[in-house]
Amino acid sequence: MRYYSTNRTAPDADLRQAVTEGLAPDKGLYMPETIRRLPDGFFDSIDRLGFHEIAKAVATAFFGGDIPQEKLDRIVEDTLSFDTPVVNVDGDIWSLELFHGPTAAFKDVGARFMARMLGHFTRGHGDKITVLVATSGDTGSAVANGFLGVEGIDVVVLYPKGKVSDLQEMQFTTLGRNITALEIDGTFDDCQRLVKSAFMDAALKERMTLTSANSINVARFLPQSFYYFHAYAQMKSAGKGDNVVFSVPSGNFGNLTAGLFAMRMGLPVRRFIAANNRNDVFLEYLRTGVYTPRASVETVANAMDVGDPSNFARILDLYGNDLEAVRRDISAHSYDDGQIREYISRVFRSTGYTLDPHGACGYMALEDGLKDGEVGVFLATAHPAKFSRTVEAAIGGKVSLPESLEGFVGREKKSVPLGADYQGFREWLTGRGQ
């Protein structure tokens, strides 16, 4: 498969290049040149297939031919070491629970897959690859845990001192092995600036191979389509497979874009709803046809605090810039913190189901947007225990940690304190390579 850049001025890349580079040289996002439809027979019998079988078929449609089949199958199996069950919450509203992985958020799927694919492409190429990731909390944990123990790859997580929760910090500072955490005396923006400066430092890149693991990488975002197929299979076997609408709590829109890819591959889904917090430039685009990126505002659903969603370029590209076509497949809703809190409380009282702040947006968008005859599935993108302060206040009780997160508690924290200046960061990076 060839990959083109959404900006159309960079040369096409092969899979290996697209995965190791992340962003195209013209700063566009890589897109596969074809999206293969799966045969009708696959969908007819999908409810009789397991998650691994489904995911292997989807992975083969994207990556088959670029990776030996056996290897690809093994990457899928290793990635999906946990299930993504669909559970009924109330009436025609169902929850696709994506929080049963090691860091209890959906990013585990993409991060684990990308780590293994990158490992495949670097093996036997001598050089170690260093993955740099700046995090405000959740991306760092998913990436660090996804790459833990993968040969040939070192991960460096930069996080702002004192600005991530204890639980988040534990998930990337206690791992050891090929994971190093840098505690930066600054803000998240400082961390991001340091990473960007390193990527633009030509002399540094002569000395070491650097890559990023953010959600623009095709190996992180395409595998997210696996669970849309698996969710559909579960709905079909529950007799609810017709007119499924997915509601996707969205920040950078990687998760939603993966759903659009699934639809292009033939998944019989009716349409999508983008569920946003107050950062709602996409909703505004649907209303006005004008896309105006802006600085993000802080909310209780902070993994969606994004003012310029990176995957917007992919959505425009998929729909050839046709606003009407986008509107046919995607609608959007946005909610403020008060509504999010109130809903977590209300759904808990009426159904006993505990939502996290992101899932709550997904749920609300279904209640507000679902039409007669449609069945709604919202993506529960994180376990509520990851946002315990907000959730416990809303439900008036404790949320217990899932087992996967409990394992981090009490382990020894190891991180390297560094200032926010680039020179210091560069010296640390080059010093450790010798």
Ligand SMILES: *Cc1c(COP(=O)(O)O)cnc(C)c1O
């Ligand atoms: C990252 C994240 C999102 C947003 O996903 P995108 O793919 O960036 O739209 C939503 N919820 C949670 C819990 C997340 O961690």
